[in-house]
Amino acid sequence: MGVEEDTDEDLIQLYDEKVGDFDRWEQRKKDIENRKLGRVDGTENAIGKRFDSSVETEQDHDDLLRLTITAFGPRSTIYKTTGWKLLGVEPLYEVDPHLRNPDAMMGHDDRDVAVTVECKTGLSSPQKAIQQIRAASQVVRDRSDYLSKKAGCSFSEIEPVLCVPGHLQQKAKRAIEQEEQDGDVSQPIYLWTLHRFKGDELQLNTQINTRTENESKHNSGLASILGGDSGVEIGGKVGLTPEFFPDSHPYTVMDHVFSELLVKRERSDNSVRKFTRGEVYEFINDQRTVPHYEVATIAEMMTNDLLVKMEEFGLIDSTSPESGAGKGVETYEYDSNLVEGKSASRIRSNLNEAYKSVWSSYKADSEAKREAAQEFRESNPRLDQYYDES
Amino acid sequence: MTVFEVNETDFPDLDSFNQSLSSLDSDELNTDLYLVVGFSHLSEREVSELLRRRGYSLTDLGAVDKIGKTYTNGSSSDDETENVAEYYFHYDEETGLMLFYTDMRKTEEIESTVLPMLENEPDVHYLHVSPRVFQSLRDKIENETHAEIPAFVADRSEESDFPARIRGEYKRTIQYDGADGIKTLTEMETNYGVRPRNITFEITNKAKFRVTRKGVFAYSSGNMSRFFEYVQTAVNKALEVKRAFDASSFEMVSTTESLSVPTSEPTTIHLDHTLEYNEVGAIESRLEDEGYLVVDSFAQEGSVYFTSKIIDIKKDNKFRVEATEDTIHVFPQETEDNVGSFLRFYEFVETNIDPNSTVSTAEAEG
Secondary structure, X not given: OOHHHOOHHHHHHHHHHOHHHOHHHHHHHHHHHHHXXXXXXXXXXXXXXXXXXXXXXXXXXXXXXXXXXXXXXOOOHHHHHHOOEEEEEOOOOOOOOOOOOOOEEEEOOOOOEEEEEXXXXXXXXXXXXXXXXXXXXXXXXXXXXXXXXXXXXOOOEEEEEEEEEHHHHHHHHHHHHHHHHHOOOOOOOEEEEEEOOOOOEEEEOOXXXXXXXXXXXXXXXXXXXXXXXXXXXXXXXXXXXXXXXXXXXXXXXHHHHHHHHHHHHHHOOOOOOEEEHHHHHHHHOOOOOOOOOOHHHHHHHHHHHHHHHHHHOOOEEEEOOOOOOOOOOOEEEEOOOOOOOOOHHHHHHHHHHHHHHHHHHHHHHHHHHHHHHHHHHHHOHHHHXXXXXX | OOOOOOOXXXXXXXXXXXXXXXXXXXXXXXXXXXXXXXXXXXXXXXXXXXXHHOOOEEEEEEOEEEEEEEEEEOOOOOOOEEEEEEEXXXXXXXXXXXXXXXXXXHHHHHHHOHHHHHHHOOOEEEOOOOHHHHHHHHHHHHOOOOEEEEEEEEEEOOOOOOOOOOOOOOOEXXXXXXXXXXXXXXXXXXXXXXXXXXXXXXXXXXXXXXXXXXXXXXXXXXXXXXXXXXXXXXXXXXXXXXXXXXXXXEEEEEEEOOEEEEEEEOEEEEOOOOOOHHHHHHHHHHHHHOOEEEEEEEEEEOOEEEEXXXXXXXXXXXXXXXXXXXXXXXXXXXXXXXXXXXXXXXXXXXXXXXXXXXXXXXXXXX
């Protein structure tokens, strides 16, 4: 087996089973870890930065999605003038969170068409984004009966949309053109652009070189309202303001849920350092929090994922129910070492810090093991062989 | 000490109460006559309930109620003494205007009872006499034939963004007494970047009164109706802000049979100066210092784009903000109005971001 063929898991396994037994390599792993976490003079906490950036990428996506669905809200100009409305956000998440679903789905009471929207805030591999849109369309098509029932609005055709912020417009356009040049595309992907700094304006892009202008337009009232010179302005108008979406970053979900829970507990006489599973579930199980047609199922899934992760990170611990609560009430408390504090604001900021810090430690640990194992292989080919044969 | 006496038991309206005050001799007043101004979104009944919950007893005198409560002060239980604070109180449910009249001491009775209530209770807030509201009073005084600002206190907070010609990095307070206050205050603002906290106005031979930033108006001498005119000017200016907020809303609206979406109509704060991306971090930490939780905040550099949910711990409310370089949209997130929370946030904006901002609603923008 060549070195370059190793997967990350192989290397971590190699470290755990062999490399870590050598004091020198264990020290090497610690050095790498400390460097990655900025604990050595002259290094920066690169892992911490990566955490911030991964949260920001998801927030950026949530924001783009929030503005896109705002354009189709029940009080929006688009709905009032064309009848096109929001049918759902992250549909089918309740069926399987790993399904390739679209971010949002729009429909019309008198049309047999659903518009499925994929929001992209980065296009580092544009062709992958195009493939995802195709896959999501297929998933929706395969479950059109189910979704028609859920949305109370039937459709058999799908118009897939790629929605990007203003600065990605040209890149997205080229990706769409590339797909059409490369092969036979029966169903065009429409391109929407959201200009956030320009008063949040949503616009249909009709200048795609592989098509006529008409082919780039929806075959509906959406063509004229989104396809004009200036599109539709959303900023400062009536907005849709959910807290988060099913697929939001767990850190974002945690921040929303626990800020609310802590403040609520601080205001009541209940202990601010404890909470119940039911409180988490109740907060999420509300369409003002998560705008999903199957919110109860989604809330169950999200509550479970969040609490499992927080327990795994050691941020919370199971505890006995508070006096007055029933025996079976699933109760937790914030970990006394990792999440200190007596006030809502202090606990909340320590909780956020601890999440980031534990995430970073896990990440640094596995990356350092991988790199140490890699170096070990390169400098000890014979031991390496021994390992392969064992 | 008790509050001054009035000679009627059933005032038909506020004007008749104000007129009865004009006939008071100055020796009938313990100190100056104080008028503390606040706002609320509550009904008349709810306001009475709030006062009772805060320990006040109410006596109905028509357009006003005489209200009073016993409070204790002193730093430890040993030197605690019981005191009484009394006011004449008027509430206008339509505008949400609250007026508390008293001649008891500002630094004692007022600062121990009504002011903390307006500051800390969720459904109310004091009239924040912002630099802009002060300016409306200063403009009015400048239009008088003979008038002056004989004294003022002005300050500058740490990390203030107000422009200052001289050493803007310093936190400072300037207390000034002098017959040329109108000009001096303007000069101090330009040079030292201070903003007024307390101004004494004097219309020569007609009236003398003070106005403080936290909505306390103090009449010292002269024609009381001239004093009320000035109070009205400040109230009108502050009501513009409240009305803009009143037009905002939040409700769940159904988009399909199985989906309702949180739908919010914002109030828009228009900034006079440009918000910069590098200011956002400092604003967030100042918000946290002032009893807000800034949740899921997201800022992008370009010009600037900032969104966040904000939980107001003090006023028991939450809202969403979306800001660009020249506007801050404030989206209510609760079905119940909470004007106290909005006024507190707007005060934060005026104090920490832009003293010259103005407000409007989405509707007004068309």
